Amino acid sequence: MSILSTLWNCGQNKNDSLKEITEITNKEDDFADVSLNILSKTHDENYTSFVAKRMCNQKVVGLEVLLANDIEPGVINGQISQNGFRKNGLILKSIGKESDEFLSALSKLYSLNTKNKFKKNEISATVFSLNSEKLNSNNSSYYKFKIFLNDESNEDDYAELYINLNFQNQKLEIFEKDNEYRKAIIKALSE
DSSP states (O other): OHHHHHHHHTTOOOSSSSOBOEEEOOTTTTOOEEEEEEEEEEEOSSEEEEEEEEEETTEEEEEEEEEETTOOOSEETTEEOGGGEEEEEEEEEOOSHHHHHHHHHHHHHTTOOOOOOBOSSOEEEEEEEOSSSOOOTTSOOEEEEEEEETTTSOTTTOEEEEEEEETTTTEEEEEESOGGGHHHHHHHHBO
């Protein structure tokens, strides 16, 4: 019920150029998934950076996601390839107050209220490409990645989630792998 009320509250503001945050729920499994607008992307020799934002309760929420340029495809000829794993292949970064608001909105969607701010330091994660081709942000493809947060920590801090890039609709999606990881995800993102 609280997820539905949060969704309702995040859909009310129509006056800003950014659309309100969208929550997609799998009612069977009670997942809370988030979709943000990709507003910019930049490339350097190591990473491609995506800044993504949305509105939630009349506040801008957002973050920066960097993906390593050399992530190999994880699915080759229908088979899983170990080459698709990349340590430190994904970095989550704060973009300031908007990331603090993102953390607050995400924690409410997860039914975990936090007063913490988004980590100032970069958050590195292991990534696995669920794709049969390398990332190319210049086409209109849909790329899926499985993310492993704190994969070298104790079991309580470990979490998995999916980050998808939908270039046709310019969306960055943050999907739950298992709602039992919610506390660890919020902890990993928190200062």
